[in-house]
Structure formats: structure tokens, C-alpha cells
Amino acid sequence: MTLTPTPTTTRGHDAGQPDFRDRVNTVEASAYRARHHALNMGEVQGQGYVGQALGSADMFAAVYTDQLRYRPEDPHWNGRDRFLLSTGHYAIGHYAALAEAGIIPVDELDTYGSDESRLPMSGMASYTPGMEISGGSLGHGLGVAVGMALGLRFQQSPSRVFNFLSDGELDEGSTWEAAMGAHHHQLGNLTALVDMNALQADGATKTVLGIEPAADKWASFGWHTQRVNGNDAAALLSALDTIAREAGPTGRPSVILCDTKVGKGVPLLEEREKAHFMRIEEHEWQICRDQLTEGHTKGSQA
Known part of the structure; x- marks a missing residue:
């Protein structure tokens, strides 16, 4: 199944602010299509980080449909906001968002992970339009985001920087060094979004290296901190609106800790035991798509 994004002539806050319920509906519809995109891409390989893509789809959709300033036809437009994917293995979810945004063609998603594809399994800035940094080893993205936000301020640019992290990256000392630097430089143009899906490659986050109380830690580092249900479009938009009202070249950096469910x-897939890197049987892909459609239809009618 190929789902095409709804045509639009507006992008992010350049479009002004429509009714809040309309904004929520737009995010939910985009996230639904993005989940289908992720399943279609996953089927190409028969396996992959599908669970993370499904779980984080609402986060990507909220940022791309409602917050980012960008030009689909010109991914390197100097006036764009920057979205940095620190978690390179989430590329499958990011590609779905880029397709929804019109930055890459929806049909190109069929090449995911294939030879000569612009869509490798781990995000690479040198290959993919709209991919600002290359991912791989975790814990580097926030440091790059801090440097980028500081550089934009020196250039007197109004552009903002969004950095997508995972809860597993909170185990990395480099993340906290960057968090400390962001507060020191008062980077009010920097927002971090953390996917708190409670899972890492080696098991549950709390058993690998406990990170709680995560919100208290970010707040103690001087960040404006919110924690929301990352699978609730309305909660995400409300949190992002709060940040947007205060965002500027200087001020506190902001973080949204987003509690999500792998395979959402x-x-x-929500109940699958080994969910970090999933192998999905050939006959299961259509079952997954049917369940996704059924759940979305019921939700729309509720």
C-alpha cells in the first residue's frame, strides 16, 4: 500500500496557526501514513527498526507538519530550521517523515536499504536530502546540535534547531556534556526531543543503566523540561507550542521527554519480546497493515 501525503502549500509556522483540533488531525493523519510507510520499507528488508519507527511516528509528524520551516524543493535552503536525527537507526521513521514532507518522493521509499539507494538503513547526510547529520554511534547528535544552534545565533539567523534523541542516549556522558553546554550558552533556539520508549539493544533501559528521574536531571541542567505522552498528538503540540512562545536566540534550551510505545x-508488534531490531515473518506484514488501519479507523470514529 502506498499512501501519499495530503498536498499542501504551507510548511510549519510559516502557515500561521489554524484551529488546534485541525492541527491535531493533521498530525494524526500524517503519523498514520508514516506508519504505513515504515511497514512498507520494513518489508523490503524483512526486518529492521520498525518498532521504533512506529513508536516515534507522532513525534516526527508533530515536528514536520506543525513546527519546522523548510522548503521541500530546496532542502538546503539557508533559512530552514534544522532537524538532527541523533539516532541513526531511526532513519526508517525519518524517511517516512521526509516523504510526508515532500522532501523525498514517496515511491523512493521502496528502495530503502537497497544497493545504490539514497535511503540507507542508518541515516547518512551525504546520501539523503533533508538528513542534516549522519548517525551511527549514539551520543553525538546533541553536541552537534549545540554547535549548530550557537553558529546560527552568531549568524543572527532566526532558524531553530531540533534534535531527536533516544532514552538510551541518556546513558552517554557526551549527551550530558552537550546539555551543560547548551545551558551555558543559553541556546533558546535549541529543542531536544527524547524518545522514551524504555528499550535498548541489550534490554529494558532501566536494567541496562537506569536514567530516572530523567525530567529532574534535565531540569537540574538548566533546561526547560516537559514530559508528555509521545503518542498523543495533542500533548505533543501543546508542549511544542509552549516552547515556540519562548524560543529565541537566547534563553533556556528546551527538552520534551516523550513516553512512547514500541510498535505503536x-x-x-507492540507485544513482541525482542523489539529493538525486529524480524517480521513474510505473512505478518499484511496483518500489521490491517491492524494499523483497523486501529486508526476505530480511533477516527471514536
Whole structure:
């Protein structure tokens, strides 16, 4: 199934602010299509980081449909906001968002992970339009984001920097060094979004290296901190609106800790034990798509 994004002539806050319920509906619809994109890409390989893509789809959709200033036809437009994917293995979810944004063609998603594709399994800035940094080893993205936000301020640019992290990256000392630097430089143009899905490659985050109380830690580092249900479009938009009202060249950096569910929207995958890197059987892909559609339809009718 190929789902095409709804055509639009506006991008992010350049469009002004429509009714809040309309904004929520737009995010939910985009996230639904993005989940289908992720399943379609995953089927190309028969496996992958599908669970993370499903779980974080609402986060990507909220930022790309509602917050970012960008030009689909010119991914390197100097006036764009920057979205940095620190978690390179989430590229499958990011590609779905880029397709929804019109930055890459939806049909190109079929090449995911293939030879000569612009869509490798781990995000690479040198290959993919709209991919600002290359991912791989975790814990580097926030440091790059701090430097980028500081550089934009020196250039007197109004552009903002969004950095997508995972809760596993909170185990990395480099993340906290960058967090300290962001507060020191008062980077009010920097927002971090952390996918708190409670899972890492080696098991549950709390058993690998406990990170709680995560919100208290970020606040103690001087960040404006919010924690929300990352699978609730309204909660995400409210948190992002709070940040947007205060965002500027200087001020406190902001973080939104987003509690999400791996495999969100597909019950078959939500309860799968080994969910960090999933192998999905050939006959299960259509079941996943059917469950996703059924759940979305019920939600729309509720």
C-alpha cells in the first residue's frame, strides 16, 4: 500500500496557526501514513527498526507538519530550521517523515536499504536530502546540535534547531556534556526531543543503566523540561507550542521527554519480546497493515 501525503502549500509556522483540533488531525493523519510507510520499507528488508519507527511516528509528524520551516524543493535552503536525527537507526521513521514532507518522493521509499539507494538503513547526510547529520554511534547528535544552534545565533539567523534523541542516549556522558553546554550558552533556539520508549539493544533501559528521574536531571541542567505522552498528538503540540512562545536566540534550551510505545498502532508488534531490531515473518506484514488501519479507523470514529 502506498499512501501519499495530503498536498499542501504551507510548511510549519510559516502557515500561521489554524484551529488546534485541525492541527491535531493533521498530525494524526500524517503519523498514520508514516506508519504505513515504515511497514512498507520494513518489508523490503524483512526486518529492521520498525518498532521504533512506529513508536516515534507522532513525534516526527508533530515536528514536520506543525513546527519546522523548510522548503521541500530546496532542502538546503539557508533559512530552514534544522532537524538532527541523533539516532541513526531511526532513519526508517525519518524517511517516512521526509516523504510526508515532500522532501523525498514517496515511491523512493521502496528502495530503502537497497544497493545504490539514497535511503540507507542508518541515516547518512551525504546520501539523503533533508538528513542534516549522519548517525551511527549514539551520543553525538546533541553536541552537534549545540554547535549548530550557537553558529546560527552568531549568524543572527532566526532558524531553530531540533534534535531527536533516544532514552538510551541518556546513558552517554557526551549527551550530558552537550546539555551543560547548551545551558551555558543559553541556546533558546535549541529543542531536544527524547524518545522514551524504555528499550535498548541489550534490554529494558532501566536494567541496562537506569536514567530516572530523567525530567529532574534535565531540569537540574538548566533546561526547560516537559514530559508528555509521545503518542498523543495533542500533548505533543501543546508542549511544542509552549516552547515556540519562548524560543529565541537566547534563553533556556528546551527538552520534551516523550513516553512512547514500541510498535505503536500494531498490536502484533507492540507485544513482541525482542523489539529493538525486529524480524517480521513474510505473512505478518499484511496483518500489521490491517491492524494499523483497523486501529486508526476505530480511533477516527471514536
